[in-house]
Amino acid sequence: MPSLRRSTEDVDPLTLAIAPPANESPVERAARLASEKAAKEVSDRIDEEILAAQRNADKKDVVRVLLLGQSESGKSTTLKNFQLINSPKAFRAEKASWRAVVQLNVARSIRIILDAMSLAQQQQSSPLSPTSPVLSIDSRSSSPTPEPDLPMLTPELLKLKMRLSPLLQVENSLWSRFSPEDGAQMHLASITNTPITRTKEAYVHSALAWKSAFSRLMSSSTSRSSVDSEQGIDWDDPKDPGVILHNSADDMKTLWQDTTIRALLDALRLRLEDMPGFFLDDIDRVTALKYVPSDEDVLKARLKTIGITEHRFVLKAAGNLVSRDWRIYDVGGARSLVRGSMNTNQLDTDSHSAAWAPYFENIDAIIFLAPLSCFDQTLAEDPMVNRLEDSILLWRSIVSNQLLKQTQLILFLNKSDILDAKLKSGIQFSKWVISYGDRPNSFDAVTKYMKKKFSMICKQNSPVERVFHCHCTSVTDSRTTFQILENVKDTIIRKSLADSHII
Numbered sequence: 372m373p374s375l376r377r378s379t380e381d382v383d384p385l386t387l388a389i390a391p392p393a394n395e396s397p398v399e400r401a402a403r404l405a406s407e408k409a410a411k412e413v414s415d416r417i418d419e420e421i422l423a424a425q426r427n428a429d430k431k432d433v434v435r436v437l438l439l440g441q442s443e444s445g446k447s448t449t450l451k452n453f454q455l456i457n458s459p460k461a462f463r464a465e466k467a468s469w470r471a472v473v474q475l476n477v478a479r480s481i482r483i484i485l486d487a488m489s490l491a492q493q494q495q496s497s498p499l500s501p502t503s504p505v506l507s508i509d510s511r512s513s514s515p516t517p518e519p520d521l522p523m524l525t526p527e528l529l530k531l532k533m534r535l536s537p538l539l540q541v542e543n544s545l546w547s548r549f550s551p552e553d554g555a556q557m558h559l560a561s562i563t564n565t566p567i568t569r570t571k572e573a574y575v576h577s578a579l580a581w582k583s584a585f586s587r588l589m590s591s592s593t594s595r596s597s598v599d600s601e602q603g604i605d606w607d608d609p610k611d612p613g614v615i616l617h618n619s620a621d622d623m624k625t626l627w628q629d630t631t632i633r634a635l636l637d638a639l640r641l642r643l644e645d646m647p648g649f650f651l652d653d654i655d656r657v658t659a660l661k662y663v664p665s666d667e668d669v670l671k672a673r674l675k676t677i678g679i680t681e682h683r684f685v686l687k688a689a690g691n692l693v694s695r696d697w698r699i700y701d702v703g704g705a706r707s708l709v710r711g712s713m714n715t716n717q718l719d720t721d722s723h724s725a726a727w728a729p730y731f732e733n734i735d736a737i738i739f740l741a742p743l744s745c746f747d748q749t750l751a752e753d754p755m756v757n758r759l760e761d762s763i764l765l766w767r768s769i770v771s772n773q774l775l776k777q778t779q780l781i782l783f784l785n786k787s788d789i790l791d792a793k794l795k796s797g798i799q800f801s802k803w804v805i806s807y808g809d810r811p812n813s814f815d816a817v818t819k820y821m822k823k824k825f826s827m828i829c830k831q832n833s834p835v836e837r838v839f840h841c842h843c844t845s846v847t848d849s850r851t852t853f854q855i856l857e858n859v860k861d862t863i864i865r866k867s868l869a870d871s872h873i874i
């Protein structure tokens with residue numbers, strides 16, 4: 372192989388300049404290497420400081436907030452409040468999509484009643500069926516209760532049932548309208564633990580995807596004169612289930628107000644009025660031909676979230692003095708998402724596997740939603756677990772998490788309105804939470820007791836001392852939630868500024 376001699380022009384001048392002298396002695400060489408090592412250490416340290424400064428600068432510019440809590444705790448509703456307050460135009464521009472969700476919710480409530488009627492019919496045709504298909508499980512007992520005696524359905528009610536059966540198709544038709552072209556984004560999932568209500572619930576993978584699918588659908592028909600471009604609704608759309616719902620309004624009202632039906636629902640322990648997406652008390656309004664949802668309707672409409680969605684806002688806080696980019700992450704509360712692969716006994720150790728774990732590092736605050744009203748309910752995903760107990764376990768796992776020790780936690784004891792109504796209707800809190808003892812069955816006493824419980828858990832399990840921030844909320848009430856979110860924004864911003872030594 373020929374030996375190639377490189378000309379001096381081929382050699383990088385910098386390499387030449389820093390090359391060791393040709394006649395370097397061993398002592399000189401050792402001294403040179405030591406000095407190069409020291410220089411490299413200084414250079415590495417400077418690189419690290421630059422990186423840390425960059426990370427800090429990123430953190431200062433953006434406030435990251437995670438919404439966390441079990442399914443149906445009110446996370447997406449809290450996010451809607453942020454949207455309503457900070458980008459009301461965008462919030463209202465989505466009303467056409469939410470109108471369809473309200474329709475879906477109405478159809479689902481009716482389906483639950485029709486399914487309950489079918490169960491009563493079955494019982495009447497085979498009265499000796501030995502065990503109940505309806506499990507009534509409280510946190511202390513896992514055995515099925517005996518089958519309740521269901522009331523006889525009158526011939527009029529059976530006729531009503533027949534007439535309302537076309538509504539069963541409404542869900543399917545709405546469902547197909549939400550699905551974007553690239554595959555079904557909207558699905559049906561089991562929601563609660565009784566066979567009646569296990570009748571599926573719609574969910575979306577990404578709030579943005581389903582809304583854009585719906586907008587595409589609307590924009591394809593904007594040439595029609597019947598399209599209300601401001602609301603984005605085509606009033607004459609033949610596929611719109613609004614007409615079927617409108618024509619069935621009287622039947623739906625009769626069904627919902629019927630005393631036998633109420634007795635049937637009571638016997639099955641189905642409190643539709645406490646279920647998410649309940650609009651049966653507003654049938655006339657929400658089935659009117661030109662119905663456009665109010666802000667409150669949008670807050671009440673129920674669409675389950677699966678996965679994590681990020682929403683960006685520019686929010687002002689501290690009396691409008693500080694304006695920051697905010698990223699709010701809404702994490703679907705299904706158990707597998709919130710806890711990853713862990714089971715309830717591994718809550719403290721395995722939190723890394725939760726779907727939201729990648730967001731841990733830069734999160735400034737977590738708004739944790741614990742609905743107190745569900746003290747007498749069990750999880751949809753696991754009928755053996757009481758919902759309140761589940762919230763407490765999840766709270767403990769969050770406060771004790773080492774990765775979150777610097778993260779600010781803000782607790783919302785949510786669904787206060789439903790809690791108040793339940794206690795006033797005579798449901799005894801102490802029957803479900805034994806440690807509550809003989810304290811008064813009042814809203815004030817129950818919330819005080821639960822606040823103390825969550826505060827103790829926070830105090831006893833936080834790796835470093837942290838302030839306990841807690842609010843009693845009803846996030847479907849935009850007026851009271853506005854005040855609370857203003858307060859929360861200031862709390863988060865002040866801590867973020869303090870952390871970055873600005874105040």
Ligand SMILES: Nc1nc2c(ncn2[C@@H]2O[C@H](COP(=O)(O)OP(=O)(O)OP(=O)(O)O)[C@@H](O)[C@H]2O)c(=O)[nH]1
Nearest residue numbers: 443444445446447448647671673676704786845846
């Ligand atoms: N009455 C009442 N209803 C509420 C309250 N908060 C939420 N809801 C309703 O409860 C239902 C569930 O709320 P979401 O915000 O969808 O719950 P989520 O935590 O996002 O649930 P996932 O998406 O399943 O994780 C919706 O229909 C809300 O309108 C409240 O404080 N009071």
Ligand SMILES: [Mg+2]
Nearest residue numbers: 446447675676
């Ligand atoms: Mg949600």
